[in-house]
Amino acid sequence: MSAAATEQNTQVRIATIGSVDDGKSTLIGRLLHDSKGIFEDQLSAVSKASRRYGDGSFNLALLTDGLRAEREQGITIDVAYRYFATPKRSFVLADTPGHAQFTRNMVTGASVSDIAIVLVDARHGVVEQTRRHVSIAALLGVSHLILAVNKMDLVAWSETSFDEVVTDVAGILSTLESSVPLHAIPICATDGQNVVERGPEASWYEGPSVLDLLETLDVAPAATVGARLAVQWTLREHGGSDYRGYSGRLEGGVLRVGDAVTVHPKGNTSVVTGLTRAGTPTDIAVPGDAIAIELADDLDVGKFDVIVASGATQPIDTTDIIADVCWLVETELNVGDNLIVRHPSGEANGKVVRIIHRLDLDTLKNSSADKLTLNDIARVEIKLQTPLVVDAYSASRAGGSAIAIDPVTNATVGALMIVGQSEAQDPANMAVVAGANTVAEPQGKVRSLLRGFFTLKINE
Ligand code: GTP
Ligand code: MG
Numbered sequence: 286m287s288a289a290a291t292e293q294n295t296q297v298r299i300a301t302i303g304s305v306d307d308g309k310s311t312l313i314g315r316l317l318h319d320s321k322g323i324f325e326d327q328l329s330a331v332s333k334a335s336r337r338y339g340d341g342s343f344n345l346a347l348l349t350d351g352l353r354a355e356r357e358q359g360i361t362i363d364v365a366y367r368y369f370a371t372p373k374r375s376f377v378l379a380d381t382p383g384h385a386q387f388t389r390n391m392v393t394g395a396s397v398s399d400i401a402i403v404l405v406d407a408r409h410g411v412v413e414q415t416r417r418h419v420s421i422a423a424l425l426g427v428s429h430l431i432l433a434v435n436k437m438d439l440v441a442w443s444e445t446s447f448d449e450v451v452t453d454v455a456g457i458l459s460t461l462e463s464s465v466p467l468h469a470i471p472i473c474a475t476d477g478q479n480v481v482e483r484g485p486e487a488s489w490y491e492g493p494s495v496l497d498l499l500e501t502l503d504v505a506p507a508a509t510v511g512a513r514l515a516v517q518w519t520l521r522e523h524g525g526s527d528y529r530g531y532s533g534r535l536e537g538g539v540l541r542v543g544d545a546v547t548v549h550p551k552g553n554t555s556v557v558t559g560l561t562r563a564g565t566p567t568d569i570a571v572p573g574d575a576i577a578i579e580l581a582d583d584l585d586v587g588k589f590d591v592i593v594a595s596g597a598t599q600p601i602d603t604t605d606i607i608a609d610v611c612w613l614v615e616t617e618l619n620v621g622d623n624l625i626v627r628h629p630s631g632e633a634n635g636k637v638v639r640i641i642h643r644l645d646l647d648t649l650k651n652s653s654a655d656k657l658t659l660n661d662i663a664r665v666e667i668k669l670q671t672p673l674v675v676d677a678y679s680a681s682r683a684g685g686s687a688i689a690i691d692p693v694t695n696a697t698v699g700a701l702m703i704v705g706q707s708e709a710q711d712p713a714n715m716a717v718v719a720g721a722n723t724v725a726e727p728q729g730k731v732r733s734l735l736r737g738f739f740t741l742k743i744n745e
Contacts, residue, residue: 297504300379300394302422303404304414308435311474312404312495313380317369319481320496373500388660389613392421392700396686399504401427402495403454407440407471411453416646419454420662423463424609424702426682428504430458432469433495438476442486447471460649468498509572510680511597512540515629516590520577530561530577531586533629536683537676538597540578541569545595548586549630549674550602554595555580589631591674591684600676600684601706604633604669607641608701609678610689611662616698618657618665625690626667626701629683630674634692639666666707678702 301309367378379394395401401422405415422430432454440446451469458467470479471487472495478484481496493501514533522528540546544557559579560567570576578592586592593599606626612618618637626635643654643663657663678685689699 296375296377297400297499297502298377298379298398299400299402299499300381300391300398300422300427301402301404302381302391302395302418304406304409304412304418305382305384307404307406308433308474309402309404310380312402312433312435312472312480313367313378315474315477315480316378316496316499317367319477320369320371371496371500376499388417388421388611389697389700391418392425392611392613395422395425395427396682396700398425398427400429400431400499400502402431402433404433404435404474405450405454407434407436407443407446407450410446410450411457413646415454416457416649417660417662419457420461420644420646420649421611423458423461423465424611424662426678427465429498429502430454430465430467431495431498432467433474434469434471435474437471437478437487438473442471444487444489447487447490457649468492468502470495470498509538510676510684512536512538512544512570512572512594513597513600513676513681513684514540514576514578514592515674515684516586516588516592518588519586528579529583530559530579531590531592532575532577534683535570535572535574535576537572537681538594539569539571540576540594546578546580546592547595547599548580548584549591549593549600550672551585551590553582553584555582555584557581589629589674591630598676598680600630600674602672602674603706604672605666605706606635606669606673606675606687606701606703607664607666607705607707608687608703609662609664610657610702611700612657612659612698613700614691614696614698615659616691618661618699620655623692624667624698625692626669626673626687627690628673628675628687631671633669633671633673635667635669635689637665638668640664641666664704675703677705679704 301313303309369376379398381391381394403415403419403422405411432451434447434450455467458465470492471490472479473484474480478486479494481494483494512535514535516531517533520530520532540557540560542557542560545554546557547554557578558581560570561577562570562574591600620637620640622637624635624637626633640654640657641664642651643657643661645652654663676684685703687701687703688697689701690696691698
């Protein structure tokens with residue numbers, strides 16, 4: 286395996302999610318502080334900012350709440366990424382905002398994460414935003430959900446309060462028919478009990494700390510969908526050589542020199558004769574590698590074509606997609622609306638032909654809807670004017686995610702997780718789910734290692 290592969294296996298991506306003020310930023314600050322993941326100069330900057338913006342006591346949330354507007358309002362707006370490492374693993378933490386207005390940032394953070402830590406204020410228990418965030422995390426296919434029941438100091442470390450929250454969150458996952466494993470921990474983010482070290486107060490709790498879990502949970506995908514690369518550009522050598530390399534980011538599986546490949550959408554086949562990573566020839570590339578592929582045959586391959594290992598599960602070439610969507614703007618989505626769908630295999634104009642169902646956040650059941658509004662989670666069918674080469678999101682996060690763009694304002698309006706195509710397009714019934722009474726397909730079995738593509742634009 287390449288160095289890149291080793292690094293991927295040990296780097297774990299985490300997002301903190303939950304409602305406003307549940308303590309997400311404070312928890313991350315505590316993780317960084319107690320695991321000695323922050324530097325002296327950052328510490329003194331936080332002390333200074335605490336004096337300026339707070340009551341003077343050391344405010345760990347300021348470690349992640351970087352923007353001035355956030356400090357002044359005491360909330361997280363953007364997604365703040367922090368890197369830290371322990372001897373066992375390295376981590377990328379995405380601190381996402383709890384406020385409903387900023388669900389897009391939460392989706393962005395969670396879409397690239399292996400583990401989501403959902404924070405719940407022990408005093409308030411599960412609220413609508415908790416249900417929304419847990420639903421989205423399940424939909425986005427995180428490998429594990431850590432439930433951190435926070436502010437236990439304010440409920441005198443009551444085991445009953447803790448149990449109530451755990452039962453409620455487990456209930457959300459079972460209603461969604463999600464198979465994401467849940468791990469619950471009572472914590473106090475401000476004094477750090479059960480965050481890095483176990484604390485003395487919850488004598489009834491015998492499980493691991495948050496960091497213990499982060500260091501040990503298995504986040505390797507159980508299987509991969511097979512190698513694929515959406516071509517982003519073609520490299521030609523200067524000086525008359527006839528070198529031609531198709532470059533992009535490898536997703537979904539290992540690719541070797543000598544492998545047979547199929548180029549979508551045309552369906553031409555060839556064999557890999559050369560692989561280059563960072564300018565250096567290699568015999569093997571792994572998911573996450575930025576590579577250039579040379580082929581034995583002189584095929585007409587261009588930007589947005591998808592080169593797929595012939596033995597792998599093949600993506601579908603379709604003008605009709607059924608997708609789960611997180612609707613991210615106040616402007617309503619109605620049946621008949623036009624959207625641009627942006628995917629690694631291209632950008633296509635589309636029209637919403639159906640809202641199959643919408644997730645009701647009170648009952649967590651799917652109900653019918655004729656329009657969508659801010660923060661709705663729904664399943665829609667979109668007809669495209671030009672085909673895209675897509676995977677089901679449950680098989681490949683990279684090949685199955687897309688963003689919806691408003692053709693008039695050019696704003697990102699929705700995050701799409703592709704489920705399949707409609708029955709009419711797909712007599713073989715490949716991934717048809719229309720009408721199924723579940724929003725979260727079990728994601729556990731097949732997950733792409735990769736998460737490169739999902740790039741929601743923030744703060745538009
Ligand atoms: P948003 O980013 O706005 O969604 O909030 P957040 O979830 O990041 O919450 P934040 O970390 O900013 O904490 C909100 C408030 O709760 C702050 O005043 C914290 O000091 C306080 N707080 C966080 N954790 C605890 C805790 O364990 N106990 C107590 N007593 N207070 C806490
Ligand atoms: Mg915050």
